[in-house]
Amino acid sequence: MNASTSKLSLRHLLCAAALPLVLGLSACGGAATPAETAKPVSTADADPAAAAALPERFKSAGVIKVASDIPYPPLEMFDENQNLTGLDVDLAAALGAKLGVKLELQKQAFDSIIPSLQSGKNDIIMSGMNDTPERQKTLDFVDYLHAGxxxxxxxxxxxxxxxxxxxxxxxxxxxxxxxxxxxxxxxxxxxxxxxxxxxxxxxxxxxxxxxxxxxxxxxxxxxxxxxxxxxxxxxxxxxxxxxxxxxxxxxxxxxPVYTGIGVLKKDAGLSKALLLAMEAIIKDGTYEEILKKYELSDYSVKTAGMNLGKDVK
Incomplete structure (x- = not known):
């Protein structure tokens, strides 16, 4: 599956148009780094299993393009300096560090977010998308939240x-x-x-x-x-x-439903790599640190999983 209207202004919305932004790999929190000033990718913190599972085309590109309906606080939002922040932003940075590539957020309207993957514009979805059986017909989900x-x-x-x-x-x-x-x-x-x-x-x-x-x-x-x-x-x-x-x-x-990272079913290798990266950040405590930062610990998943969403009754 956005900002409180008191904090959201036209300037925020115009600022969003400046995406894509490349997430810094060394930090789990804070703002995104503009693409033109991004630091070279470091694999110092990469998880060997996750990095090895990543399909070669993403390794070669050094980037995974992330479709995201910005803003949607506290998952994606702008801070007082108009920098992109939020749970998904920090989570993407942490996952990118484990994979040894950058995760680059692309602003995408929610109703066109799945087509943006199908057209090749983006590679994955991180936008508070709920994992449902209907969406599982098209996507695989690496689940990272569970909330009603x-x-x-x-x-x-x-x-x-x-x-x-x-x-x-x-x-x-x-x-x-x-x-x-x-x-x-x-x-x-x-x-x-x-x-x-x-x-x-x-x-x-x-x-x-x-x-x-x-x-x-x-x-x-x-x-x-x-x-x-x-x-x-x-x-x-x-x-x-x-x-x-x-x-x-x-x-x-x-x-209560699961929220996950959406990946086209044809990109099963990418889903596997993301799942391994998620397991790694859960194991080393990074995941819980990010949740605490945004006061979302009540909605954590205890273990990494895929396609956990079931029919909503």
């Missing part, structure tokens, strides 16, 4: 939304091409059973657009992955813009 969906509402929860079924008959905004829209539409019969109209799902291009709609009262709620929801509730207007609905029956969020 949360309901984000205006501060004070003026419409008294306490469960997902309280969304029946209301307009709810989600980002276009995400699985949340399908999940909300699946509540149609339950809404009818309680005598309510179905949820009116509005799909918008960016998560920032979704949050703006909620702030403006054009939508009653935003249904989004728990990590971005928690970030928005904490940071937007210094925590004075949004609340997260706390449903006692779903303390970890609704319908």
């Amino acid at each position: 969906f949360s309901i984000l509402v205006r501060e004070g929860n003026p419409e008294n939304i306490t469960t997902a079924l309280d969304l029946c008959g209301k307009t709810v905004a989600v980002q276009k091409a995400t699985v949340q829209g399908d999940i909300l539409r699946s509540y149609e019969q339950q809404c009818k059973d309680k005598g309510s109209d179905p949820i009116n799902v509005t799909e918008l291009p960016l998560e920032t657009d979704v949050q703006t709609a909620v702030r403006a009262g054009k939508a009653s709620a935003d249904v989004v992955d728990s990590a971005p929801a928690a970030y928005a509730a904490k940071t937007a207007g210094d925590g004075k813009v949004f609340d997260i609905v706390r449903d006692p029956a779903n303390p970890a969020g609704y319908n």
